[in-house]
Amino acid sequence: MLTTRSGIRVLAQADLPAFLALAGRDPVVNVFVLHRAHTTNLEPRWLGGEMWGRFRDGELVAACHVAANLVPVQATADDAARFAERALARRRTVSTIVGPQDPVRSFWGQVAPHWGQPRDVRWDQRHLAIDAAPAIAPDQGVRAGVRDDLPTLYPACVAMYTEEVGVSPEAGGGGDLYRARVAQLVGRGWSFVRYDGGELVFKAEVACATPDAAQIQGVWVPPHRRGEGIATAGMAAVVQQVRARISPTVSLYVNDWNHAARTAYERVGFVETARFATVMF
Numbered sequence: 001m002l003t004t005r006s007g008i009r010v011l012a013q014a015d016l017p018a019f020l021a022l023a024g025r026d027p028v029v030n031v032f033v034l035h036r037a038h039t040t041n042l043e044p045r046w047l048g049g050e051m052w053g054r055f056r057d058g059e060l061v062a063a064c065h066v067a068a069n070l071v072p073v074q075a076t077a078d079d080a081a082r083f084a085e086r087a088l089a090r091r092r093t094v095s096t097i098v099g100p101q102d103p104v105r106s107f108w109g110q111v112a113p114h115w116g117q118p119r120d121v122r123w124d125q126r127h128l129a130i131d132a133a134p135a136i137a138p139d140q141g142v143r144a145g146v147r148d149d150l151p152t153l154y155p156a157c158v159a160m161y162t163e164e165v166g167v168s169p170e171a172g173g174g175g176d177l178y179r180a181r182v183a184q185l186v187g188r189g190w191s192f193v194r195y196d197g198g199e200l201v202f203k204a205e206v207a208c209a210t211p212d213a214a215q216i217q218g219v220w221v222p223p224h225r226r227g228e229g230i231a232t233a234g235m236a237a238v239v240q241q242v243r244a245r246i247s248p249t250v251s252l253y254v255n256d257w258n259h260a261a262r263t264a265y266e267r268v269g270f271v272e273t274a275r276f277a278t279v280m281f
Contacts, residue, residue, distance in 0.1 A: 008086055011051040011063065013041045018060040019051065022074050027212035028129050028251050029100065029274050033065045033073050035208035049093070052086065054079050070094040072103035079103065084110030092116075097279040104277040115281075120166060122278045124256035128270035129213070131249040134236035135269035142202065142237035145191035150183060152200045153193060157182050160203070160220035165280065190246070192238050194230070201225050202234035206246060214247040219261070232264040239268060 011019055019037055023030040033051075040046035049067025053060045054075075062079035065071040066087070072080050080103035087107075092115050097104055101123065108121075145153055158178070161169045169178040185191045185205045194202035200222070207217035216238060221231050239250045253276045254261050 008052055008054045008082060010044070011042050011053045011060075013043060015051075015053060015060065016042055019053065019063060019073075022060050022063060024212075025074055027210065028249050029127060030073055031210055031213040031215045031251060032069075032208050033063070033071055034210045034212075036065060036067075038210060052083060054082060066094065068093075068095050070097045070107070072099045072107060075099075075103040077102050077106035080106040081110050083107060087111060088114055092281075095281050099276060101275045101277045104279065108279050118279045118281050120278075120280045122255055122280075125253045125276040125278060126256060126262065126272050127251065127253045127274035127276050128265050129249055129251040129273045130239055130268065130270045131243075132269065133243075134239045136232065136236050136267055138237035138240045139194060139202075139230075139233035140237070141196075142192055142194045142234050142241070144189045144241070145186045145193045145203070147183070147186060149191075149193055149200075150186065152198075153186070153191065153203060154179055154182050156200050156203050156220055156222070157218060159222075160218050163220075192234075192241065194234050194237075196225075202230050204235065204238050206242060209247050212247060213249040213251055214242050216242075216250060216252040219252070226260070231261070232267050235264060235268045 016037060019042065020034065023034050023037065027034060036047060037051070042051050044050050047067050049065070052064040052066060054062040062075040063073035064075065064083040065073065072083065075083065084107045088111060097107060105123070158169060169175070182191070190206035190209070192204050193200060202221050204219045205217050207215045209215070219231060219235065242250050252265070252270070254265065
């Protein structure tokens with residue numbers, strides 16, 4: 001492990017202020033790693049992995065979250081290539097590489113010959129954000145989910161995940177863990193639902209949040225109800241409610257080819273702030 005003034009080493013709790021300052025240069029794009037840092041204090045046992053830092057003359061200049069998700073933080077292409085060299089010295093444990101396009105491409109270019117065929121690669125994902133009231137009227141029927149919603153909400157979450165990722169979250173015995181995650185988000189007030197009679201017709205969740213920003217995931221409308229404007233008005237409601245009680249800026253990222261979703265988010269008032277890429281195993 002490098003402990004010199006220049007090089008890469010695992011960050012610890014003592015590095016938390018420096019890490020927060022680094023990631024805080026772009027608190028919306030970096031909301032995931034900032035959330036993780038705040039909730040774990042960079043302790044590996046709580047991270048479920050490590051946070052690596054690259055130093056130059058004693059200053060932290062880039063970082064890399066290395067757990068189930070590998071996420072470059074304020075990293076240039078060169079920083080990412082150096083993180084990749086370190087990653088190749090160990091067995092691959094990550095299931096996803098995700099973050100701004102340039103460092104993800106650089107990292108993947110180094111590890112691709114050694115980490116095997118990915119399940120999917122998405123090179124063009126639009127990172128969007130909104131920090132004002134939604135541009136259209138919110139659906140007043142959207143509300144925070146409650147435990148009584150779980151019998152209908154959980155199957156919808158499984159359907160969304162399977163459609164988006166290409167594999168069920170219950171595969172390989174992961175059902176209990178995924179069900180606990182869905183219940184956790186409901187308990188935090190981070191799950192949002194819309195029912196039409198007894199039918200769940202819209203859902204979305206806050207994946208992570210800080211005092212600066214919240215990131216939305218899992219936006220879903222059942223296939224037979226798509227094209228009715230449910231997602232557009234539903235997302236306007238989510239933006240309104242998240243900004244009122246969680247964080248002032250709402251963000252998400254969406255695949256370039258998902259024109260229906262991109263159109264809905266544009267109507268709500270989201271604007272592009274960055275380009276992401278994701279490699280999934």
